[in-house]
Amino acid sequence: MVPIDRGWAWVIVLVNFIIVSLIIGSASSFGLFFAEFMTEFQAPASSITIALSIQTIAFSISSLFALNIGRHFASNRTYVILSGIFACLAYGVSAVIPDVSYLILSIGVLFGIAHGFSYGPGLVELGRYFHKKRGIATSLAEMGVSCGGLVFPPVIRLLLDSYDLRGALIVIGGILLNLCVAGALMRPIAFYEHQQKDSEHDDGIWSTNSEMYSSGNIKDKAVYRNTMKNWASSQPDTHKNEYKENINAEDKVNGSSSCLGNMKQSLSSNRKGVVRNMCKKVIDIKVLRNALFRMWIPVCFLGVIGSVQILIFIPPHAKDLNISDGDIILLVIIVGVTNLISKLLMTLFVYCNCMSKHHMIAISMIITGVACLFINFYTDFLTMTILSAIFGVFGNVYFGLFPALLVDFVGLEMISGAMAINMLMQGLGLSISNPILGFLRDITGSFNASFYLMGITCIISGSILCFEPVCRKIEMRKSEGVSVESVVTHL
Structure with a gap:
């Protein structure tokens, strides 16, 4: 059973709290690094703000990808784990750059992608786990913004005083790797849905399949095919594909070439429809x-x-x-x-x-x-x-x-x-x-x-x-x- 408003749902609240604490806390405290970069490289303020501009562009594009088209290729958990890797790389690359212009790649592109891959997918998963208590859960998760803003500034100042600019950047990059831990805890809600469907699937449909086919009755096979067709229409795309593959194999045995031709035509039209729908969803x-x-x-x-x-x-x-x-x-x-x-x-x-x-x-x-x-x-x-x-x-x-x-x-x-x-x-x-x-x-x-x-x-x-x-x-x-x-x- 899906733990809506209970159980693992509160772990998802903790996950979102960690995400916003790390990502938004570090981003809002970047002003401390701003002054240090100007001093370290004797750079004008405009050269650093250009990197921040690239960061917002990368954030917007990566958010749209992860929340719309990208959700067809990977889960929200995957994107959050990837965000930890990108965030660590962003600060790690910043620690070894020879010139301030390289901030466009590190703080601009890499951290922008990390921000986009973590913040939006985390909130989406939180919304799926909560219905009645969604407002309370969101408020508790957003408290991480304030906590991150309180914790990061003194930590960054201590690191700058102890390890200088480059050492502080490396340590902050290591801290941001904890996003991978938060992503690992983000169990997709589909996990519970698949468990429930698999148990129903094992107890019902497949047992009926063996009984029908053991009798050798062609009429029963047709009934089974219609049953499977109705069942597959209510399932995710992965089960639909499994059904189509099974029917294709059976049609090959029966020599039904016309069925294959119709199926190819329907698959091509479905691909066009999927692309069109994804463009509309962006x-x-x-x-x-x-x-x-x-x-x-x-x-x-x-x-x-x-x-x-x-x-x-x-x-x-x-x-x-x-x-x-x-x-x-x-x-x-x-x-x-x-x-x-x-x-x-x-x-x-x-x-x-x-x-x-x-x-x-x-x-x-x-x-x-x-x-x-x-x-x-x-x-x-x-x-x-x-x-x-x-x-x-x-x-x-x-x-x-x-x-x-x-x-x-x-x-x-x-x-x-x-x-x-x-x-x-x-x-x-x-x-x-x-x-x-x-x-x-x-x-x-x-x-x-x-x-x-x-x-x-x-x-x-x-x-x-x-x-x-x-x-x-x-x-x-x-x-x-x-x-x-x-x-x-x-x-």
């Missing part, structure tokens, strides 16, 4: 007809810039202000602590239905953007703690609520297509903004202009959500029009 453009989702596209494109980049740029900006390394670690830890508190409060707000999700995202984005516009006033450790606390409380509300908000906008039927386009727009926003933010630092000599840009994008993103009532009215009119047309058609 991106479902029907969701673009939804006015609420069309409004959401610029929100996710602009909002992700501030929600992700501010934490990455806080450590190098603090270093430009001559804040000590120990105090920089405290700034990152403050972000993690306030982020954890924010997640608890956000869960309470959503549970009590005190405020709509789009209002919570809009307000948090505007507050974060305004805080960035006052970057000139953050000149020492004490004032930088204000920025860290504000970002920790409001900066990640977007990531905590956007999956549920998308369901409210487009419905469960179109959520896959909406999520795919959302991921593409987020990757596009980050890949475009990363080199621009680095270039602004190079030409101005400080990160102030970069924070101005991030603040403006956050304010615009939050302001667009104020048009949600207008777009919802448009969708309501569409639905009313469709319902009227259906009534007229029935009449």
Whole structure:
């Protein structure tokens, strides 16, 4: 029996907790390595941000592959195990590179693939194991983001002080190999389904097969073939293929060449249909007809810039202000602590239905953007703690609520297509903004202009959500029009 909402399902929660702790914790703490790479290679900020742009592109492409086309070739467990190998290689290669341009391959391509192969497949497997308790399970798993943000900064600082940059990168790469352990624990839910089907299969169908064929009755054989055909139509593709192979072998014995020709024709048409369906599953453009989702596209494109980049740029900006390394670690830890508190409060707000999700995202984005516009006033450790606390409380509300908000906008039927386009727009926003933010630092000599840009994008993103009532009215009119047309058609 499949352990839905019980048993091994809670191990899957632990697996997802480990995944987000390692992947997102290390990614959000990369700002500490950012400053070290600039010092080690005497490199401009733009050269490092280009690698981060490539990382977002690799993340978007690998996520789409693993969640859509790639699921036909390997299980989610396989992709998570592969992510541990790619993540270890990313940091291992970074430890031996002779020039900062090689970060495009290591931190850009390899770590981007690791991120895409781990985060999405883990959440998908979690959703399969939980039905009634899915919200609680997801919240517990996402706590790993805050825990990773609290643990990684002091660990990285300790490693940098003890083993220098290259030694710290090697150790972090070894830590990320624990993703392979998490993947090994991710038992696919198909494991239980196959067990159940195999037991039914052994007790029923095959025993009937032996009885029918032992009698030598041709009529019984036809009955068996029809029974197997009906059974195979309800099974996965692997069992369908087994059935087709058995029928092919029997037809060869009976000399039925016409049956083989028809089967080849049906197989070729099935292949074309599979390819067509897979292409449709990658991106479902029907969701673009939804006015609420069309409004959401610029929100996710602009909002992700501030929600992700501010934490990455806080450590190098603090270093430009001559804040000590120990105090920089405290700034990152403050972000993690306030982020954890924010997640608890956000869960309470959503549970009590005190405020709509789009209002919570809009307000948090505007507050974060305004805080960035006052970057000139953050000149020492004490004032930088204000920025860290504000970002920790409001900066990640977007990531905590956007999956549920998308369901409210487009419905469960179109959520896959909406999520795919959302991921593409987020990757596009980050890949475009990363080199621009680095270039602004190079030409101005400080990160102030970069924070101005991030603040403006956050304010615009939050302001667009104020048009949600207008777009919802448009969708309501569409639905009313469709319902009227259906009534007229029935009449």
